[in-house]
Amino acid sequence: KLGRHPTSGGPEKVAGVDRILAIASGKGGVGKSTVSSNLAVALARQGRRVGLLDADIYGPSQPRMMGVSKRPASPDGKTIIPLQAHGVTMMSIGLMVDPDQAVVWRGPMLMGALQQMLGQVAWGELDVLLVDLPPGTGDVQLTLCQRTHLTGAIVVSTPQDVALLDARKAIDMFGKLKTPVLGLIENMSSFFCPNCGHESHIFGHGGVRDEAAKLDLPFLGELPIDLDTRLAGDAGTPIAAGDGPVADAYAQLAAGLVK
Numbered sequence: 001k002l003g004r005h006p007t008s009g010g011p012e013k014v015a016g017v018d019r020i021l022a023i024a025s026g027k028g029g030v031g032k033s034t035v036s037s038n039l040a041v042a043l044a045r046q047g048r049r050v051g052l053l054d055a056d057i058y059g060p061s062q063p064r065m066m067g068v069s070k071r072p073a074s075p076d077g078k079t080i081i082p083l084q085a086h087g088v089t090m091m092s093i094g095l096m097v098d099p100d101q102a103v104v105w106r107g108p109m110l111m112g113a114l115q116q117m118l119g120q121v122a123w124g125e126l127d128v129l130l131v132d133l134p135p136g137t138g139d140v141q142l143t144l145c146q147r148t149h150l151t152g153a154i155v156v157s158t159p160q161d162v163a164l165l166d167a168r169k170a171i172d173m174f175g176k177l178k179t180p181v182l183g184l185i186e187n188m189s190s191f192f193c194p195n196c197g198h199e200s201h202i203f204g205h206g207g208v209r210d211e212a213a214k215l216d217l218p219f220l221g222e223l224p225i226d227l228d229t230r231l232a233g234d235a236g237t238p239i240a241a242g243d244g245p246v247a248d249a250y251a252q253l254a255a256g257l258v259k
């Protein structure tokens with residue numbers, strides 16, 4: 001079981017969980033959490049048993065995006081019962097602390113929280129556990145890659161150079177940690193004007209696809225910059241829970257991810 005020896009031993013499996021996919025980004029604000037919640041919901045709609053672990057310890061967004069706020073129960077004071085939302089089993093450090101309170105933790109405490117969320121949460125039987133990582137290349141990424149059996153990582157980026165620059169660093173880190181990068185997703189790729197339908201490329205377009213080709217990694221797909229996506233995330237019902245072109249795009253991404 002995870003969580004007993006946070007600083008020793010090799011990678012461990014999370015009981016009952018078939019595969020663990022980390023959703024990563026170099027930069028913050030590129031839509032990693034949005035993509036994580038929507039992929040989770042899309043996978044659940046396809047009949048997968050899905051877990052979502054919000055490991056973005058300093059800025060947990062999943063309680064808001066998945067529309068949950070209840071503190072998870074722990075009947076025996078040890079096992080934590082995860083919450084259910086939109087067909088997804090989920091857990092976030094944001095559910096354990098006051099939402100307006102900043103998490104001011106040093107590395108070891110942070111690792112303890114991560115280990116707890118993996119090892120003490122009663123995830124049950126899952127086909128896939130998605131882990132919404134913090135942005136960048138820090139302690140959480142290191143711990144997760146070294147201490148758990150990650151199937152692989154998916155890197156989300158927006159198309160502009162500054163985001164790609166950091167995405168490259170994240171990919172490089174996964175390489176060093178011997179975690180396979182399963183592919184790249186371009187978020188905020190195109191903008192379709194709701195009035196005239198004109199397509200514009202606010203952050204450019206195709207940068208992530210080109211990067212994937214350069215690095216010889218799969219390009220998994222692109223998602224538009226879309227007002228309804230943002231509104232749905234803020235409202236706690238991910239856009240992938242409804243119908244429409246963005247929900248379809250997520251369904252397609254999800255189908256390609258877990259075959």
Ligand code: ADP
Pocket residue numbers: 025027028029030031032033034035061187188223224225226227229230231233234
């Ligand atoms: P990250 O996890 O990378 O920090 P978030 O998923 O929290 O990014 O997204 C940052 C903000 O951008 C949120 O308000 C979110 O609703 C919004 N957002 C993310 N992706 C899109 C998109 N494709 N279209 C419109 N807004 C988006």
